[in-house]
Amino acid sequence: MTMTPRRPLALLLLLALLAAACGGGGDDGDSRAGGDDVAEPDRCPVDALDEATSPVPITFWHAMGGANGEALTGLVHAYNASQDKVRVNLVFQGTYDETADKYVTALRGDNLPNIVQLEETKIQLMMDSKSVLPAQACADAAEYDFSNHLPVVVEQFTVEDVLWPMPFNVSNPILFFNTKAFERAGLDPNDPPSTFDEIVEYSRTIKETGAARNGFAIELSPWYVEQWLAMAGEFVVDNENGRAGRAAAATFDNETALQVYEMLNTLVDEGLAVNTGRNPSGQDHLVALGTGDAAMTIGTSAAIGGILAVLATGQFPDVGFGAAPLPGPEGGDGGVLVGGASLYLVEKGASDAEKAASWDFVRWLNEPEQQATWHEGTGYIPIRTEAVDLPEVADLWERQPQYRVPYDQLLDRGASFGGPVIGDYEGFREAIIESLERMILQDKAPAEALAEAEAAATRAIEDYNRRVS
């Protein structure tokens, strides 16, 4: 069987099932979260575990494959061994999108997990599913203190003063570059590009001097477009990125986005970049740095560990690992958004003991020690300052300073507002990626491609809203 496009399935499962799942409780009009008492502490019986006489089994659906999956398994084993009240059963459910599809499918019956790990793009979907116990309710009931968490992280997962999922694995995009290629091109590795213009300039120099076959490796991902707009302090959807009310339209057809589109277009048109397309493996743009196809790329900070492991083989004398904050629009007053995933506590069908057990586990995962272990094992960013103060993290950063780039970026230049909250986030992103493809592969003018993207994204948002309301 060949790959089928994801859209038809996403549409069917997410929209049809969601509409059916939420159809029953449609009496609260425009409210997005099921009333004012959504985070009522009574909803989270944090003490219910005290009465349990035998270990409470809970199921945790996750999307961590490969080494990250092994690191998560390690943490779960450690948790299970550390106490005798809760037993966590870990179940891998494919990619983030597949995990979400599976969750929405399971909403109809009694096969829901107790905890589900989903990407930051699923907030609205999970709110609409009316199956989630907001972490806020538990935090309030347990008088949990978030003052030690990075504020941008908490803000990302908070909508209208309610923290929905518990934060867990956070990443953001950074610039990866080959320091040796920079040197060969006569560029200063300590002064990597920080603006769009500089990306193009540096790419020209690298190409002209032959330091690499191309300057830049492009991955056609809407994530970067969203990030760049946030850096410019712009919302990509209305209602303040969907955080003051349900987003109704896309609003990203602006000067900054045009700069982004034009930069990508210039890089490809002038032959300065290698285009890795949708990059389904998530690795092709990084591979280009190893093979010498390019000297720079941008990608998720979660890739740092893999890159270091490859370089540690000593087989890449021509590659030096440079990492720098994400270059962005000039003079923007915003910052990078929090990417990655978070943990939703499931209320539907869960007993009091299970809710308490789930809260106990996600809270444990947020402890500084676990965050440090997780950071070391995966490269995801520690979400608390106390985790960074631990000696193991200090040691790691001493040895591999690249690890601290995304953390510093989030701390120093985190966005002033949370990322977009959109129901059909997949449809929204598909609109952007298709317009990029039309621009790069079919020579559509950047301004035209951008206008089409906004229109298509708005249609996806409207379609979702119509089905859910």
Add this chain to the structure above:
Amino acid sequence: MAAERRAGALATAGRYLLLTFCAVVVVLPIYTAVVLSFQPSYRLLQFPRVLWPSDVDFSTFSRAWTTGNLGRYMLNSALVSGIIVAGQVVTSILAAYAFAFLRFPFKRTIFVLFLATLMVPAEVTIVANYETMQNLGWLDTYQGLAVPFLATAFGTFLLRQAFLQVPQDLRDAAALDGYGHRGFLVGVAVPLARPAIAALTVFSFLLAWNQYLWPLLVTNSDDQRTVQIGLKALSAANLNELNLIMAGTVIAALPIFVLLLAFQRQLVRGLTSGALKG
């Protein structure tokens, strides 16, 4: 004459050249996957790209085997695929026999309805199937994995075409010898349709073995999951583990290779059967 012969030889050479080119295009990705599967990971990132093995490292296979939990998953896949193949072959033979040899009202209409199910994409039925499995309490079980796929319109169509080629004389002869429907089916129709049945076997095994979405939806426990889900867990690997993906893919593809080799002769006959009448 000589000129003609030379032209003929040239045409043959050209044809071989074209075929060689096509073969390379088809085989190269498979060849690369096999070669890369036992290379250390850094070799996948080097330029010029790896075309022949150098630093052989077979530990990738054992690591892929354990990381992807392929042992148990392959066993599950084999079991589920086996049930699906058996089911499809049996139901297709019976249905095809009815459509080819029996006379009953609305035969054509029913057959067209049958074929129409081929036009319905799997995505449309998946939600309904899921609900059925849930109501039956079959989520996370072997029957939940296999039962929705026990019948296939494609197989019915394929075998009906094969049965239609059984000459009328043979049917008459069988009738004279006192063969009933069962005797004729088992003794005459099925043996004659062997190539088509072999093709159906391989084809349905391939589809069943490669299933991803359905097993992911209906299973939760490692005890029930199938091999493609294990591959997915591998493919989320880091930059330094790309060789594991290749190794896992090669392992998962092995049963299909074996099956293809075993059925190759039948298969070629099966694919061309019905191409020419007579």
